[in-house]
Amino acid sequence: xxxxxxxxxxxxxxxxxxxxxxxxxxxxxxxxxxxxxxxxxxxxxxxxxxxxxxxxxxxxxxxxxxxxxxxxxxxxxxxxxxxxxxxxxxxxxxxxxxxxxxxxxxxxxxxxxxxxxxxxxxxxxxxxxxxxxxxxxxxxxxxxxxxxxxxxxxxxxxxxxxxxxxxxxxxxxxxxxxxxxxxxxxxxxxxxxxxxxxxxxxxxxxxxxxxxxxxxxxxxxxxxxxxxxxxxxxxxxxxxxxxxxxxxxxxxxxxxxxxxxxx
Amino acid sequence: xxxxxxxxxxxxxxxxxxxxxxxxxxxxxxxxxxxxxxxxxxxxxxxxxxxxxxxxxxxxxxxxxxxxxxxxxxxxxxxxxxxxxxxxxxxxxxxxxxxxxxxxxxxxxxxxxxxxxxxxxxxxxxxxxxxxxxxxxxxxxxxxxxxxxxxxxxxxxxxxxxxxxxxxxxxxxxxxxxxxxxxxxxxxxxxxxxxxxxxxxxxxxxxxxxxxxxxxxxxxxxxxxxxxxxxxxxxxxxxxxxxxxxxxxxxxxxxxxxxxxxx
Numbered sequence: 239x240x241x242x243x244x245x246x247x248x249x250x251x252x253x254x255x256x257x258x259x260x261x262x263x264x265x266x267x268x269x270x271x272x273x274x275x276x277x278x279x280x281x282x283x284x285x286x287x288x289x290x291x292x293x294x295x296x297x298x299x300x301x302x303x304x305x306x307x308x309x310x311x312x313x314x315x316x317x318x319x320x321x322x323x324x325x326x327x328x329x330x331x332x333x334x335x336x337x338x339x340x341x342x343x344x345x346x347x348x349x350x351x352x353x354x355x356x357x358x359x360x361x362x363x364x365x366x367x368x369x370x371x372x373x374x375x376x377x378x379x380x381x382x383x384x385x386x387x388x389x390x391x392x393x394x395x396x397x398x399x400x401x402x403x404x405x406x407x408x409x410x411x412x413x414x415x416x417x418x419x420x421x422x423x424x425x426x427x428x429x430x431x432x433x434x435x436x437x438x439x440x441x442x443x444x445x446x447x448x449x450x451x452x453x454x455x456x457x458x459x460x461x462x463x464x465x466x467x468x469x470x471x472x473x474x475x476x477x478x479x480x481x482x483x484x485x486x487x488x489x490x491x492x493x494x495x496x497x498x499x500x501x
Numbered sequence: 502x503x504x505x506x507x508x509x510x511x512x513x514x515x516x517x518x519x520x521x522x523x524x525x526x527x528x529x530x531x532x533x534x535x536x537x538x539x540x541x542x543x544x545x546x547x548x549x550x551x552x553x554x555x556x557x558x559x560x561x562x563x564x565x566x567x568x569x570x571x572x573x574x575x576x577x578x579x580x581x582x583x584x585x586x587x588x589x590x591x592x593x594x595x596x597x598x599x600x601x602x603x604x605x606x607x608x609x610x611x612x613x614x615x616x617x618x619x620x621x622x623x624x625x626x627x628x629x630x631x632x633x634x635x636x637x638x639x640x641x642x643x644x645x646x647x648x649x650x651x652x653x654x655x656x657x658x659x660x661x662x663x664x665x666x667x668x669x670x671x672x673x674x675x676x677x678x679x680x681x682x683x684x685x686x687x688x689x690x691x692x693x694x695x696x697x698x699x700x701x702x703x704x705x706x707x708x709x710x711x712x713x714x715x716x717x718x719x720x721x722x723x724x725x726x727x728x729x730x731x732x733x734x735x736x737x738x739x740x741x742x743x744x745x746x747x748x749x750x751x752x753x754x755x756x757x758x759x760x761x762x763x764x
Contacts, residue, residue, distance in 0.1 A: 284547040288565055291550065292575065299554055304656065305547075312555065312653065390575065393567065422685055422763050500685050500763060 242266040247314065247490045251322040254490075257339055260324045262486035264358065271424070271495050272488035273300050273313070273353040274465045275323060276472060277341075277481035280305045280348040285393030286472060290352065292390035296399050296467035298355035298423050300491065306347045313491040319351045325484035332476030341481055349481075354465045355424035356488060357402055359495045363417050369410045372451040379486065380404070381445035382464050386438025387429065389471060397471040400446070401429060401437070401461040405453040411460050418462065420499040430461040437461065448485075505529040510577065510753045514585040517753075520602055523587045525749035527621065534687070534758050535751035536563050536576070536616040537728040538586060539735060540604075540744040543568045543611040548656030549735060553615070555653035559662050559730035561618035561686050563754065569610045576754040582614045588747035595739030604744055612744075617728045618687035619751060620665055622758045626680050632673045635714040642749065643667070644708035645729050649701025650692065652734060660734040663709070664692055664700070664724040668716040674723050681725065683762040693724040700724065711748075 242250055242259070247267045253259045263272055278286055283305065290297035301312040308319040320342045328335050328344060338344075357380065361371050373380045380402045387399040406414060411431055419427045434442045442459060443450050447466055453459060469482055483489065505513055505522070510530045516522045526535055541549055546568065553560035564575040571582040583605045591598050591607060601607075620643065624634050636643045643665045650662040669677060674694055682690045697705045705722060706713050710729055716722060732745055746752065 280547075284543075284550065284568075287547065287550050287554065288567075291554065291562055291565055302551055302554055304551075419763055426763070500682055500689070 243268045247492050248316065250490050251314070251317055254324050255318070255321045260339055263324060263488045263490055264486060267490050269362070269495055271300065271491050271493045271498060272356050272358045273491055274356050274469070275319065275481070275483040275489055276352045276354065276469055277319065277349050278352070278472065278477055279346065279479065280350060282394070282475070282477055283350040285395055286352065286468070289389070289392035289395040289471065290354070290468060292392055293399070293467065295426055295429065296389065296463035296465065298425060298465070299352065300355050300493065301353040303351040305350050308345060308351060310351060310353050310489070310491070313353060313493050314489070315492060319489070320345055323483050323487055323489050325487040327482050327484050329473060329480045329482070331478060332473050337484055344479070344481060353489060353491070354468060356465050357425055357462060358488070359424040359498060360418045360421045362495055364414060367413055367417055369406060369414055372405050373449065376451055378451065379448035381450055382447035382466050383439045384446045389467060394475040395471050397474050399429070400464045400467040400470055402464040403442070403445070403459050403461050405451065405457040405459050407456060408458055411458055414460060420501050422500060423498050425462050425464070428460050428462050432458050434459060506531045510755050511579065513753050514577070514580055517587050518581070518584045523602055526587065526751045526753055527749060530753050532625070532758055534563065534576070534754050534756045534761060535619050535621045536754055537619050537732070538582065538744070538746040538752055539615045539617065539732055540582065540612050541615070541735065541740055542609065542742065543613055545657070545738070545740050546613040548658055549615065549731070552652070552655035552658040552734065553617070553731060555655055556662070556730065558689055558692065559652065559726035559728065561688060561728070562615065563618050563756065564616040566614040568613050571608060571614060573614060573616050573752070573754070576616060576756050577752070578755060582752070583608055586746050586750055586752050588750040590745050590747050592736060592743045592745070594741060595736050600747055607742070607744060616752060616754070617731060619728050620688055620725060621751070622687040622761060623681045623684045625758055627677060630676060630680055632669060632677055635668050636712065639714055641714065642711035644713055645710040645727050646702045647709045652730060657738040658734050660737050662692070663727045663730040663733055665727040666705070666708070666722050666724050668714065668720040668722050670719060671721055674721055677723060683764050685763060686761050688725050688727070691723050691725050695721050697722060
């Protein structure tokens with residue numbers, strides 16, 4: 239891991255392409271933004287792009303390819319969406335069918351790739367500000383919950399906003415609002431602080447995705463819009479084929495985290 | 502004008518719909534965001550949406566309608582794009598053909614409406630901070646220039662970034678950077694300060710669009726990405742039909758300017 243942490247994104251992507259790396263990407267190419275992947279056929283691309291445009295907090299788009307192109311040239315020069323992610327998931331008619339390390343044989347000429355910002359980008363500045371991030375301390379996935387906050391519908395795409403949760407002291411929560419406000423293009427400020435039931439979460443110990451984490455005495459749960467929203471929503475619409483990254487196995491871009499800050 | 506300044510957006514839109522108001526909208530419904538309009542047929546909508554997504558500083562999308570819908574429901578409840586703008590322009594194959602006050606007869610079932618943020622939104626906080634805005638003082642249109650900064654291409658859409666220019670003292674320019682940074686969803690911070698030739702502007706006294714304004718001794722020109730970019734770019738691609746607002750005759754939304762600030 240130590241080696242990959244200080245390796246350039248293009249070098250890590252090359253090792254992924256050669257399947258030397260097939261593991262989760264957390265911590266690799268430190269300081270560079272990682273992204274969620276969703277691939278859909280052109281027939282759904284306008285509606286999905288519109289869905290992301292209407293729900294920018296949960297669906298912050300970092301790059302969208304031209305129809306038929308698997309080159310995310312805005313955020314990663316020379317990269318390929320066919321091979322440069324350690325693990326992919328294939329969904330047919332909304333059902334998970336298999337996990338693969340290369341999607342060349344699944345690619346179709348009318349497919350569009352969507353790269354969506356991920357909370358890794360703001361967790362680094364949180365840690366640097368001395369704010370502990372519980373799921374990193376616990377070495378597990380961030381807990382994620384479906385809420386009663388509806389997304390703005392676009393064509394066939396609709397569904398609830400998914401949030402990620404990080405427990406922290408009220409003082410840290412205030413600082414975390416300031417820090418994540420600097421990153422409006424990667425989820426931005428929290429959606430909610432405090433009472434989970436106000437956003438439709440009935441049991442904070444049972445996340446819908448990811449792992450539960452302990453909330454200590456005196457801490458408040460802080461909720462951010464989550465990049466799992468567009469995937470969950472797209473799946474609901476049961477497209478004939480959809481390809482995503484496997485959880486934690488992200489696309490590593492050439493974009494520096496700090497270049498996404500507005501201040 | 503005094504009356505319209507303090508009138509609610511829905512009331513002003515009703516007067517526009519009845520053609521009581523057919524004039525430029527500057528200063529109406531103070532504190533509420535106004536938007537540029539572009540209407541295209543569905544065949545171009547994905548590429549245009551992608552163009553805006555790739556060029557967020559010049560093409561900040563406030564709302565995009567479902568194909569066939571003329572209701573910008575995200576930013577204005579009950580409004581209609583067919584009648585609620587004082588003056589429209591019709592372009593056929595990229596050529597301006599006429600100016601009308603109602604586009605009902607031009608509307609087609611596969612059209613998509615794009616509402617794009619406009620610099621009016623950040624001029625109010627500039628004025629409130631005591632920064633003079635020259636074209637408002639001179640009671641003319643803001644000067645706009647084509648630059649040598651290319652937009653990111655998307656499908657058939659490509660072309661140079663258009664900028665608007667406001668001259669001010671260096672101290673005011675610094676404060677203006679701070680203020681407009683608060684509004685990343687309406688052009689955000691300036692693209693350039695100082696030497697026009699660095700961004701390909703050969704004669705600052707001859708804007709490509711709008712009116713020239715005087716630059717006083719000791720002032721620097723400050724340049725922002727301009728919402729005229731997507732219209733200019735769309736026109737270049739010569740779509741069979743495109744409908745826009747007439748210059749200065751904007752769509753008045755129910756969104757408060759301040760709600761678009763990130764801080």
